[in-house]
Amino acid sequence: MATAYTWHPGTGVDRPRWVRSVPLLPDEIISSWLVRAALAQGCDPMVLTGEIWPKWRLWTRDADRFLDDAPLNKLVAPAGISLSCFRAATLKNVAERFSKGPLPEKAVWPWILALGARNTKRRSGLQYCPACLRDDGIPYYRLQWRFSWHVGCEHHHCLLLDRCPHCGAPFEPHRLHAEDGHVAVCATCSGNLRGVGAITPCSDDAMAFQNAGDEAIRHGRSQFMAQLTETDAWFVGASFLSALLRRANRSDAEALHSFLESMGIAAPALPLNPGTGVELLGTAERHLLLDALWKLMRTDLAEVSMHLQKSGITRQGFVSKGERMPDLFAEVFAQLPDNARGPRKLAVREPGQPRPRHEVMRMWRRLQRRLEMLQR
Ligand SMILES: [Zn+2]
Ligand SMILES: [Zn+2]
Incomplete structure (x- = not known):
C-alpha cells in the first residue's frame, strides 16, 4: 500500500542543493511537501518559503494552486525534483481538467475545497484520514484531501476529518514549527493527529x-x-x-x-x-x-x-x-x-375530479x- 497512488507516483530526489533531501511522496500535495521540506531543514515553513520567494507571501494565498510555473521553478534546483513532478502535486493540475475557462487567481475554484484564508489563518478546506496518517512511515497530506467530492478514505472507508479531533481547529500545517518534527500535529493545540478521532464509516x-x-x-x-x-x-x-x-x-x-x-x-x-x-x-x-x-x-x-x-x-x-x-x-x-408569468392559465378540473x-x-x-x- 505504501507505493499505491492515484494522482501521481511521487519521486525521489536527484542531486539536490539542500543538505537534507525530501522526496515527494505518492499523491502528496505540494503544501505538505513544502512543510515537510522546511521541518527537515530544521526551520519553520514560513521561514523556508520566505527564503525561496522573498516577495511572495505564499501562505496568505492557497499554497496548493500554483497557477504559474515560474514560482515552482524556484524549487527545482534546491529540492532536486523536476518541474513536472511538482506540477503533478498542485491543484491546478486537477482543476484544469474539468474547468472550461481559465482558473481565477483568487476566487473559489469549482469542486476544490476553499480555504477561506485570511492572512495566514484558515477557516477550513483541508481534510485528512487519521488511519492513513497512522499507517504512514512519514505522515503527509494527500492531493485528494482538498477535493470537495472526497469525503471518505478509499483505503479505510472512514469519513475524513476536517477539524482537529482535540481542539476543533482547522488544519494549518504551515503554522507548525521546526520542533514539531512532522506534519501529523495540530498547529493550534499540538495534539497528535495519527489514528485519533472518531472513525465514522463513509456511506x-x-x-x-x-x-x-x-x-x-x-x-x-x-x-x-x-x-x-x-x-x-x-x-x-x-x-x-x-x-x-x-x-x-x-x-x-x-x-x-x-x-x-x-x-x-x-x-x-x-x-x-x-x-x-x-x-x-x-x-x-x-x-x-x-x-x-x-x-x-x-x-x-x-x-x-x-x-x-x-x-x-x-x-x-x-x-x-x-x-x-x-x-x-x-x-x-x-x-x-x-409556469412563466404571463397570461395565467387556470387549471380546469371537471367537477368531482380529484x-x-x-x-x-x-x-x-x-x-x-x-x-x-x-x-x-
Ligand atoms: Zn485512510
Ligand atoms: Zn488541535
Whole structure:
C-alpha cells in the first residue's frame, strides 16, 4: 500500500542543493511537501518559503494552486525534483481538467475545497484520514484531501476529518514549527493527529460518487444517469443536482420534495446558505449531500424524467432563477410544465375530479405551517 497512488507516483530526489533531501511522496500535495521540506531543514515553513520567494507571501494565498510555473521553478534546483513532478502535486493540475475557462487567481475554484484564508489563518478546506496518517512511515497530506467530492478514505472507508479531533481547529500545517518534527500535529493545540478521532464509516453511495468523480478526471468521462459523460459536463451536472437537492427543504419546494420522495431519496437536511457552493461545506454536510446526489446520479435519466413529470414540478421549480441548466437536461426540461408569468392559465378540473397528489400535499403542508404558526 505504501507505493499505491492515484494522482501521481511521487519521486525521489536527484542531486539536490539542500543538505537534507525530501522526496515527494505518492499523491502528496505540494503544501505538505513544502512543510515537510522546511521541518527537515530544521526551520519553520514560513521561514523556508520566505527564503525561496522573498516577495511572495505564499501562505496568505492557497499554497496548493500554483497557477504559474515560474514560482515552482524556484524549487527545482534546491529540492532536486523536476518541474513536472511538482506540477503533478498542485491543484491546478486537477482543476484544469474539468474547468472550461481559465482558473481565477483568487476566487473559489469549482469542486476544490476553499480555504477561506485570511492572512495566514484558515477557516477550513483541508481534510485528512487519521488511519492513513497512522499507517504512514512519514505522515503527509494527500492531493485528494482538498477535493470537495472526497469525503471518505478509499483505503479505510472512514469519513475524513476536517477539524482537529482535540481542539476543533482547522488544519494549518504551515503554522507548525521546526520542533514539531512532522506534519501529523495540530498547529493550534499540538495534539497528535495519527489514528485519533472518531472513525465514522463513509456511506457506500458517497464513496461511489467519489469514485465516479475520480474516474471522470482520470479517464476523461464517467457515468452520469447511465450515460457516459465528459469530465466537465459530469461536474457541471453534479453541481446542478446538488443545488437542486439543497433547495428541496425550502418551504416553497413541495413538488421537488415529492419528486425526491418518489425516488426514495431523503432531502439532505443542510443549513441553507444560498450562494455557498459545495466547496464551502464541511465534510459531514457534504457526506449527506453526496450520498443523496449519487442516488440521483446512478438512476437512469429516463426514470428520473418520469419521476419529475409525476411530481408536477415546473420548469421554474427545476431550474432556479439565474441558474444555468446543463445541456444534459434539455429534453427533460422541455417536458415539464411552464409556469412563466404571463397570461395565467387556470387549471380546469371537471367537477368531482380529484385534485392531483402534489396539489393535495401542497395544501396539506401549507395548512401544517399555519397550524405551527398559530401554536407559537
Ligand atoms: Zn485512510
Ligand atoms: Zn488541535
